[in-house]
Amino acid sequence: MVLFENVRFLDTTLRDGEQTPGVALTCEEKLWIARKLDEMGVHIIEAGSAITSEGERNAIRGITAEGLDSEICSYCRIMKQDVDYALECDVDSIHLVAPVSDLHINVKLKKDRQAVREMSTSVIEYAKDHGLIVEFSGEDASRADFDFLKSLYQDGIDAGADRLCYCDTVGMLVPEKTEAIFSELSSECSVPVSIHCHDDFGLSVSNTIAALKAGAGEAHMTINGIGERAGNTSLEEVVMILEWLYDHRTGIKSEEIYKTSRLVSRLTGIPVAINKSLVGGNAFTHEAGIHVHGLLADTSTYEPLKPEVLGRERKIVLGKHAGKSSVTLALKELGLEVDDSQLNEILTRVKEIGDHGKHVTDSDLQTIADTVLNIYRESRVKLKDFTIVSGNQVMPTASVRITVDGEEVVEADIGDGPVDAVVKGIRKAVSGIGDVQLEEYHVDAITGGTDALVEVRVKLSKDGKMVSSRGARTDIITASVEAVINAINQLMN
Incomplete structure (x- = not known):
């Protein structure tokens, strides 16, 4: 058996990803993401759910009108009204989702299994009669009766479904079980079977890879793994695992992955964890x-x-x-x-x-x-050490010990503050070789996000010559001393 033969990717960032609490994309933002997904080489873009609103339909229409290479898909419930709205948006396909666990059938839909069977086949036939590609999906499949699920899938195939999808809606699968399920489904079903995982237990990527190894023909994913609760399967992780760990060429332009990740993060407002694999800030x-x-x-x-x-x-x-x-x-x-x-x-x-x-x-x-x-340039003036005494009841006093042309000089002075005192002390110590004037003094935080380092910039003059210099330390006084000594050496050379 050839692993990962003809694997396709459905990206649901614009539908399942947008269902992340707090995320609401504009039509223009959805189009930007869709273009990027198409540029990457994603096979199918689930552009949204046409039944949601007129704004959502406008966004889907904008994407379908773009003429992208990707197949454009709309999410639909097993209701003809949903299909009608999808048709209005001129999509290529629908992702038709039927609840398949008894919990979802009885509690959410308030129907029984037979009703789900009849509704599903009716809507599949309706969509096919209107020229749509149909991917028929079992919601909460990992908690469903497997025999019922398989029989429902067969009904879907008989009604004309082009693809099937197994949804691990609340992330209950483990890789061993996933592999067993998809080995059976891929051998028994006459159409490709997809895997759609959620990351509630952190296993969505592992389960997706296990399904693909066992014969799944398609994987549903989102950029950065965004989605409801703990999110969906991360597209970038699955793609790069296949490419680098299984040596399978996916057709995805991997060099566009990081740009796409950044775009989605910026437009959705969902930051990428700094330690996230591949696209996190610390990954490289x-x-x-x-x-x-x-x-x-x-x-x-x-x-x-x-x-x-x-x-x-x-x-x-x-x-x-x-x-x-x-x-x-x-x-x-x-x-x-x-x-x-x-x-x-x-x-x-x-x-x-x-x-x-x-x-x-x-x-x-x-x-x-x-x-x-x-500091390491040829210097006439070199700092040996300095001492500052300052306090509420003490006039700031500084003593400095420097060498001037190899001769040690010790001086002291007072000032309005510790920096002023030490600068005056240095000026006094070098007075034998020139009268140095402090023209400007400026202290600032270094741009770039750290508050541990300060930069001191000074302008000194002597006999009409003016120079600028700077010092950088975690201590403002030491930085000031460095800046002044550097400037003096420039003036003296």
Whole structure:
């Protein structure tokens, strides 16, 4: 038996996915998603349920009018009225859903099995007479009497159904049972059988793969696995499992997966979990030094596939777990080259921020690197240390110890605050080689989302020459000292 022969994908993001609490897509938003699904190569797009409202019908009409390659489908109950509304929208097919568990038949529909049988065959025949492709679906099939389900499916085939669907409506299947069910259904039914899973127990992807292995011809899924309660089967996971773990070519353009995931997340307002496989924010993000060291040698050491396959990029996050390899790779991405001593200093500062429970963004690293590179340039003035005394009842006082052209100088001064005091102390210490004036002082948080690092920017002048410099540290006073010392060295060179 050939695994996954002629497998097709039905995406129900626009129907089951939109049933996620709080989600309501406009006509234009539905069209944007439908275009992207079509571009990806999805075989069938369940565009909505035409019976829902006039707005829903307008959205479905807009999608069918687009002339997409994908088959466009509308969800229908086993009622002719639903089919009529679907016909108004000019869809290619209907997903005709009949309750098949006694719980759903008796409690929800308030009918009996025979009524469901008669309603189903009547509506299938009606839809076929009007030229529609019919996928006949058993709702809550995993809690239904299997013999009744099979006999209902056969009635559906006899009435003209083109495809059948087994719905695990509340996620009750396990892979072993799924495989047994679909082995039997695929061998006994003369039309393709689909699998539609929900993720209440976290098994929707596993059950979908098990069904496809056992002969299912189609899988129903949503982008990012969105849907009611715990959601539906995640399309991106099933596609990439088939492609990479079973070496089956699905026909889906995987490089469009991440863009589609982002689009759906943005339009629905449902964030993707940061640790979600393949499309989550951390899926191709690395911090630990040992991992990044391996990546530098061969990316496959800690990545099962290249991020470019999904239209993504690799990210290196710097924090307290960062090592030299992490920093080297991140600096390389920024186009910066450093020597060993500069690298050690940058790493020390990165870990200092990491110890505050923060991560270093690209802009953080750029500022840190620029600051360190300025420090390591040929400098006439070098800081040895400084001390600040400040409090409610104490005038802020700073003492500084620096070297000027190799000679140690110690000075102290007072100021309106600790920063003012230390800057005055530095200016006094270098007065022997020039009168330095502080023209501007500005402190700001680094853009990029971290509040652990501050950037101090200063403008200093001497004899009509003005320079700008900056310092970046977790401590505002240290950052100010660095900025001033860097600027002085620029003025003196």
